[in-house]
Amino acid sequence: xxxxxxxxxxxxxxxxxxxxxxxxxxxxxxxxRVKDEFQYCSDLTIREVELGKSVKKKVALISMxxxxxxxxINTGIINPFLEKWGSRELExxxxxxxxxxxxxxxxxxxxxxxxxxWNEVMLALLNGxxxxxxxxxxxxxxxxxxxxxYRSIAESTTQTIIRGPKxxxxxxxxxxxxxxxxxxxxxxxxxxxxxxxxxxHTNIAIVYMEGIVDEEILExxxxxxxxxxxxxxxxxxxxxSLIESHPYSPFPTVLDTERPDVVAVNLLEGRLGIIVxxxxxxxxxxxxxxxxxxxxxxxxxxxxxxxxxxxxxFMSFFLALLVPAFFLALITHHQAMIPTPLIISIAAQRxxxxxxxxxxxxxxxxxxxxxxxxxxxxxxxxxxxxxxxGALVLGQAVVQAGxxxxxxxxxxxxxxxxxxxxxxxxxSASIRLLRFLFIISxxxxxxxxxxxxxLFLLIHMNSISSFGVPYLTPISPFNKKEQEDTFxxxxxNLLRNSMNPPTSQPExxxxxxxxxxxx
Amino acid sequence: xxxxxxxxxxxxxxxxxLTGCGNYMDLNELSIVMGIGVDRTxxxxxxxxxxxxxxxxxxxxxxxxxxxxxILLDVSEGRSLSEAIRNASKKITKMMEYSHVAVAVxxxxxxxEGINEIIDTLLREPRMTSxxxxxxxxxxxxxxxxxxxxxxxxxxxxxxxxxxxNTQKLTGEAVGTTTILSIGENITHIGQNIAISGxxxxxxxKDNEGKANLEKTDPAETHLDAIALFxxxxxxxxxxxxQARGLVMVREELKETNITIPCKENNYTSLxxxxxxxxxxxxxxxxxxxxxxxxxxxxxxxETGCSMDLADMKVIDQIENDAGKAIEQMVRDSITTAxxxxxxxxxxxxxxxxxxxxxWRKVEKQWPELFQNAExxxxxxxxxxRNGMINKPVFYK
Numbered sequence: 001x002x003x004x005x006x007x008x009x010x011x012x013x014x015x016x017x018x019x020x021x022x023x024x025x026x027x028x029x030x031x032x033r034v035k036d037e038f039q040y041c042s043d044l045t046i047r048e049v050e051l052g053k054s055v056k057k058k059v060a061l062i063s064m065x066x067x068x069x070x071x072x073i074n075t076g077i078i079n080p081f082l083e084k085w086g087s088r089e090l091e092x093x094x095x096x097x098x099x100x101x102x103x104x105x106x107x108x109x110x111x112x113x114x115x116x117x118w119n120e121v122m123l124a125l126l127n128g129x130x131x132x133x134x135x136x137x138x139x140x141x142x143x144x145x146x147x148x149x150y151r152s153i154a155e156s157t158t159q160t161i162i163r164g165p166k167x168x169x170x171x172x173x174x175x176x177x178x179x180x181x182x183x184x185x186x187x188x189x190x191x192x193x194x195x196x197x198x199x200x201h202t203n204i205a206i207v208y209m210e211g212i213v214d215e216e217i218l219e220x221x222x223x224x225x226x227x228x229x230x231x232x233x234x235x236x237x238x239x240x241s242l243i244e245s246h247p248y249s250p251f252p253t254v255l256d257t258e259r260p261d262v263v264a265v266n267l268l269e270g271r272l273g274i275i276v277x278x279x280x281x282x283x284x285x286x287x288x289x290x291x292x293x294x295x296x297x298x299x300x301x302x303x304x305x306x307x308x309x310x311x312x313x314f315m316s317f318f319l320a321l322l323v324p325a326f327f328l329a330l331i332t333h334h335q336a337m338i339p340t341p342l343i344i345s346i347a348a349q350r351x352x353x354x355x356x357x358x359x360x361x362x363x364x365x366x367x368x369x370x371x372x373x374x375x376x377x378x379x380x381x382x383x384x385x386x387x388x389x390g391a392l393v394l395g396q397a398v399v400q401a402g403x404x405x406x407x408x409x410x411x412x413x414x415x416x417x418x419x420x421x422x423x424x425x426x427x428s429a430s431i432r433l434l435r436f437l438f439i440i441s442x443x444x445x446x447x448x449x450x451x452x453x454x455l456f457l458l459i460h461m462n463s464i465s466s467f468g469v470p471y472l473t474p475i476s477p478f479n480k481k482e483q484e485d486t487f488x489x490x491x492x493n494l495l496r497n498s499m500n501p502p503t504s505q506p507e508x509x510x511x512x513x514x515x516x517x518x519x
Numbered sequence: 520x521x522x523x524x525x526x527x528x529x530x531x532x533x534x535x536x537l538t539g540c541g542n543y544m545d546l547n548e549l550s551i552v553m554g555i556g557v558d559r560t561x562x563x564x565x566x567x568x569x570x571x572x573x574x575x576x577x578x579x580x581x582x583x584x585x586x587x588x589x590i591l592l593d594v595s596e597g598r599s600l601s602e603a604i605r606n607a608s609k610k611i612t613k614m615m616e617y618s619h620v621a622v623a624v625x626x627x628x629x630x631x632e633g634i635n636e637i638i639d640t641l642l643r644e645p646r647m648t649s650x651x652x653x654x655x656x657x658x659x660x661x662x663x664x665x666x667x668x669x670x671x672x673x674x675x676x677x678x679x680x681x682x683x684x685n686t687q688k689l690t691g692e693a694v695g696t697t698t699i700l701s702i703g704e705n706i707t708h709i710g711q712n713i714a715i716s717g718x719x720x721x722x723x724x725k726d727n728e729g730k731a732n733l734e735k736t737d738p739a740e741t742h743l744d745a746i747a748l749f750x751x752x753x754x755x756x757x758x759x760x761x762q763a764r765g766l767v768m769v770r771e772e773l774k775e776t777n778i779t780i781p782c783k784e785n786n787y788t789s790l791x792x793x794x795x796x797x798x799x800x801x802x803x804x805x806x807x808x809x810x811x812x813x814x815x816x817x818x819x820x821x822e823t824g825c826s827m828d829l830a831d832m833k834v835i836d837q838i839e840n841d842a843g844k845a846i847e848q849m850v851r852d853s854i855t856t857a858x859x860x861x862x863x864x865x866x867x868x869x870x871x872x873x874x875x876x877x878x879w880r881k882v883e884k885q886w887p888e889l890f891q892n893a894e895x896x897x898x899x900x901x902x903x904x905r906n907g908m909i910n911k912p913v914f915y916k
């Protein structure tokens with residue numbers, strides 16, 4: 001048993017190459033072997049049935065109860081099985097005919113395969129299939145009974161929009177795939193399955209439009225996924241960080257979304273998606289910075305509104321990143337730059353505040369981050385209490401007690417609200433972190449320090465790429481044609497992408513050589 | 520070296536380069552200086568008044584108990600201006616912040632002694648803006664002007680500058696904001712002497728000092744009054760009221776003003792000047808300067824105290840004629856007064872220099888005298904564009 005398990009923990013691919021184990025033709029031996037392998041696995045169900053009228057033949061139907069559909073097993077397998085074979089004469093029946101008959105004419109199951117290799121059978125069982133062992137045969141029928149309990153499709157909770165489809169991905173790979181297929185009913189939409197995780201054997205699907213996707217990127221992604229060595233894939237972030245080109249950068253180079261419409265549109269624009277079983281976050285790559293400012297709302301509203309919203313988001317990005325640092329730089333280094341009435345008012349507020357402005361600002365920013373984290377973590381029932389305490393009681397009291405000045409509260413609030421306008425959480429989280437760097441640089445060297453840091457950041461953003469596509473495309477390298485859907489969105493009849501036939505390759509920007517960004 | 524190491528190294532290098540640059544200064548540690556006043560004492564020491572703001576009392580939305588005054592004046596003396604300013608800092612707990620200084624007021628007596636050193640010091644000081652407006656205190660000291668608590672805005676420095684702009688725009692009795700930079704550039708200029716608006720105190724008495732002023736319905740106020748004429752750097756005289764308007768007209772800085780002409784005994788017609796077209800030139804003839812000023816004024820008719828039909832062109836012509844004469848008189852007056860002080864604030868010398876460089880080179884040295892004895896011809900015409908909503912006055916007979 002121990003030997004078997006250790007074999008099992010390796011990748012199935014390697015098992016195929018190294019030690020192909022065949023199935024014995026003795027039913028009781030096989031059943032015992034399965035029982036050994038799944039020792040203490042209480043979700044293993046074994047149903048033994050006897051066929052034939054006078055000559056009996058034993059068969060065993062084995063499945064994992066939690067991940068297979070019990071209804072399907074009862075109505076699709078056991079019922080027709082007993083009806084047809086329970087009282088049939090088996091005397092002159094060849095074993096191979098029996099197998100063929102079973103495979104083709106008996107079950108109400110969509111997909112049936114025969115399998116001779118032990119490890120494949122085990123993997124199929126773990127995927128929710130039912131395995132039918134027949135006495136005297138060294139071949140097993142694998143019946144597709146995948147199922148089990150999943151959350152139903154609900155509205156997206158993290159990426160909400162006003163107009164447009166409300167459905168979002170769930171934890172079920174199959175249902176997620178169907179949501180995409182629903183939107184692109186075209187045979188060019190390919191979904192390649194892979195298994196990752198040496199222990200968990202997590203299913204992932206690579207989704208792309210054949211003929212539109214960049215083959216080179218597709219190959220790289222497949223190769224990087226094959227090279228992943230990890231025990232468990234709990235969430236798509238594992239895949240993201242294991243295949244992305246710049247894992248140490250503060251900026252995400254892979255997009256994650258809960259929205260099937262976003263995935264569908266991006267597939268049609270030549271990107272590829274990775275769906276990971278067990279998580280509603282689907283990855284999209286390669287991506288560039290401007291994509292983090294695009295919300296489906298831009299496309300579902302009139303183009304003027306859409307363009308306005310997008311410009312607004314770019315503005316809020318800079319607000320969220322720079323406002324606290326800028327304010328700090330002004331009041332501690334460049335007092336001359338503040339209009340006189342304003343500086344008088346700020347000076348009046350700051351009278352009696354015990355801490356230096358930078359400490360005050362960091363204090364408030366940290367307090368805000370704590371509230372934000374708390375609001376995510378608090379059980380939903382006491383959530384409102386936290387926000388009332390945080391926003392009303394503490395905000396008021398902290399000013400009245402003279403801990404911080406009112407203007408600081410304003411600045412921190414503007415920053416917080418601005419950061420919420422960004423549609424993708426992974427990106428706004430990065431901004432939140434970078435903001436602290438800016439605050440420190442502003443405290444040390446004022447606007448000069450901020451300019452230096454901004455320069456560093458620009459250099460960094462120009463140096464990274466997502467699977468060969470420079471991160472700032474189409475701003476740097478500049479691409480005039482793509483400006484129609486970067487800072488603004490032109491109406492559909494002027495958008496080039498919407499009219500290209502999907503089979504033609506979209507115009508390629510000059511990508512960096514792929515070998516430059518190997519992990 | 521990995522990317523992270525490179526990043527860390529370059530950040531460290533940045534820090535070493537930045538060691539000298541930290542000028543972190545919290546607002547709590549700063550006193551914001553709003554105005555600088557310069558006077559001379561009898562023994563010719565500089566007497567500097569710094570108007571410092573007390574933010575808690577000035578800022579809106581702050582619950583002030585009215586315990587103290589919104590501004591305080593820090594006065595100190597020294598042999599030089601910088602010495603005096605340095606001495607002033609002894610009395611204040613916080614560091615002085617000079618970047619928000621709104622105005623520099625120079626006392627009349629100090630201006631008579633010459634403003635060269637004052638302007639030089641203010642311009643040299645890097646913390647102060649070179650666009651700092653300068654005003655001359657008329658019949659009083661700079662200290663007195665800055666000491667006044669103005670009602671509504673509290674900070675007299677801020678509102679004097681605004682009052683200067685308003686006066687210049689609405690009445691034409693003040694020259695536009697004169698900055699230390701422009702004074703510095705023109706102070707030694709021969710073709711045009713500097714002229715600076717004067718600020719005076721109205722309604723001032725001992726009772727109006729300090730906070731008492733804020734509690735009066737007829738408080739003492741600063742107001743713009745007259746234009747100071749300079750000869751080189753010394754104050755030599757004032758152009759008051761209508762004479763000041765003449766200067767502003769000739770300098771083509773007039774935005775709007777009011778011309779009032781008699782139409783009957785004790786009854787007047789008022790015109791609002793809304794624009795002007797001026798064409799002046801200066802020529803040298805027989806070693807004498809001839810100044811010719813020809814201008815057209817565009818006006819609205821604002822008011823008339825006489826019964827006349829304004830639809831009648833002849834009536835309008837008459838008014839235009841009278842107004843033209845009144846303006847000619849005003850301008851001539853203004854120039855004559857300036858001539859008596861030998862102060863060419865109008866820039867006639869410049870006009871000559873532009874028009875006839877050769878003769879200017881010859882007469883440059885004796886220009887003040889030439890200006891004093893120049894012959895003046897003024898010819899103004901007025902063009903009434905509109906006479907308001909009604910033609911005949913309501914009391915038309």
